[in-house]
Amino acid sequence: MGIGSSLLSTGFAGQNLLQFSTDENVSFGVNGFWQYRFLGQEVWLTTTQITTLIVMLALTVFALIANRVIRKADPEKAPGPFLNAIEYMVDAIDNLTKTNMGEKHGGKFANYIGTIFCFILLSNIAGLFGLRPPTADYGVTLGLALITFVLIHYNGFKYQKMGHITNLFKPVLLTPINIIGELATPLSMSLRLFGNVLSGTVMMGLIYGLLNRFALIAWPAVLHGYFDVFSGAIQTYVFCMLTMVFISNTFEEE
Amino acid sequence: MTDRGLILACSAIGAGLAMIAGIGPGVGQGIAAGHGAAAVGRNPGAKGTIMSTMLLGQAVAETTGLYGFAVAIILLFANPLIGRL
Numbered sequence: 427m428g429i430g431s432s433l434l435s436t437g438f439a440g441q442n443l444l445q446f447s448t449d450e451n452v453s454f455g456v457n458g459f460w461q462y463r464f465l466g467q468e469v470w471l472t473t474t475q476i477t478t479l480i481v482m483l484a485l486t487v488f489a490l491i492a493n494r495v496i497r498k499a500d501p502e503k504a505p506g507p508f509l510n511a512i513e514y515m516v517d518a519i520d521n522l523t524k525t526n527m528g529e530k531h532g533g534k535f536a537n538y539i540g541t542i543f544c545f546i547l548l549s550n551i552a553g554l555f556g557l558r559p560p561t562a563d564y565g566v567t568l569g570l571a572l573i574t575f576v577l578i579h580y581n582g583f584k585y586q587k588m589g590h591i592t593n594l595f596k597p598v599l600l601t602p603i604n605i606i607g608e609l610a611t612p613l614s615m616s617l618r619l620f621g622n623v624l625s626g627t628v629m630m631g632l633i634y635g636l637l638n639r640f641a642l643i644a645w646p647a648v649l650h651g652y653f654d655v656f657s658g659a660i661q662t663y664v665f666c667m668l669t670m671v672f673i674s675n676t677f678e679e680e
Numbered sequence: 681m682t683d684r685g686l687i688l689a690c691s692a693i694g695a696g697l698a699m700i701a702g703i704g705p706g707v708g709q710g711i712a713a714g715h716g717a718a719a720v721g722r723n724p725g726a727k728g729t730i731m732s733t734m735l736l737g738q739a740v741a742e743t744t745g746l747y748g749f750a751v752a753i754i755l756l757f758a759n760p761l762i763g764r765l
Contacts, residue, residue: 614743617743618739618746621746621750622742624749625746625749663735671736
């Protein structure tokens with residue numbers, strides 16, 4: 427069993443890879459909390475799954491509250507601040523998809539883009555709340571990138587029929603490069619998100635673990651602002667942008 | 681020096697060398713940001729489009745650096761070489 431399989435199947439949470447560091451102070455790895463057996467394998471309930479559940483819970487609560495507010499909204503009156511914020515968000519996502527994917531197809535993908543935008547954004551800024559970001563686990567980002575990969579090829583077959591396959595052989599000499607390029611898309615997308623979030627997590631883990639408690643008053647907030655909020659928001663935007671660009675590439679040459 | 685110690689030491693050096701990959705994306709992102717600033721100076725009205733294009737290009741340029749980072753992290757925390765002893 428090589429490193430690849432342990433990276434893919436359990437994030438960094440292999441048998442002896444559960445804890446990144448043996449030093450008790452420095453911790454930024456995936457921790458296993460609870461071991462159980464599933465289909466004859468020993469599986470761990472890890473930090474990633476717990477923080478993912480917390481993120482999903484937060485999103486669900488937000489959705490329920492937003493739903494209630496929208497239902498009770500009175501069309502005669504001006505909307506309140508919360509309703510205004512929701513409308514602004516929906517408008518922003520609609521605009522983003524329509525400018526990047528065109529008026530015709532953009533609306534259909536607004537739901538998906540909005541969903542992954544909320545999920546990745548909240549996952550990335552989970553570090554602010556003392557959680558380990560779920561996107562700092564390769565399993566999560568690879569899953570997200572594979573969804574995009576499937577969407578790209580589903581839409582490719584939908585809009586270009588067999589042309590989607592013959593496009594691979596367009597300059598015949600470049601066929602291997604085309605195939606590798608197609609397969610590299612999910613890999614590079616997932617590694618980009620994973621690497622950015624993990625680098626922030628590692629830096630914060632080192633700073634919190636290695637410095638004296640009194641050397642940590644107030645100023646790590648600046649680093650949180652950069653690594654969690656700024657970098658997280660940029661990477662969320664980039665992931666959504668790349669998803670839209672790759673999917674809308676399949677619309678054109680019909 | 682034990683075999684294990686040798687592998688750990690060389691892995692640490694290798695992780696440091698792998699992070700040299702950070703030079704490329706740094707230069708590339710700087711060039712992209714510079715051209716972005718020039719573009720905004722020439723056409724301030726298109727600031728939003730220039731901004732998003734620049735960020736997208738920078739994120740793509742960052743990928744190679746992140747490959748180096750992934751190699752460094754694997755060498756440090758999930759070392760595959762120790763299993764070969």
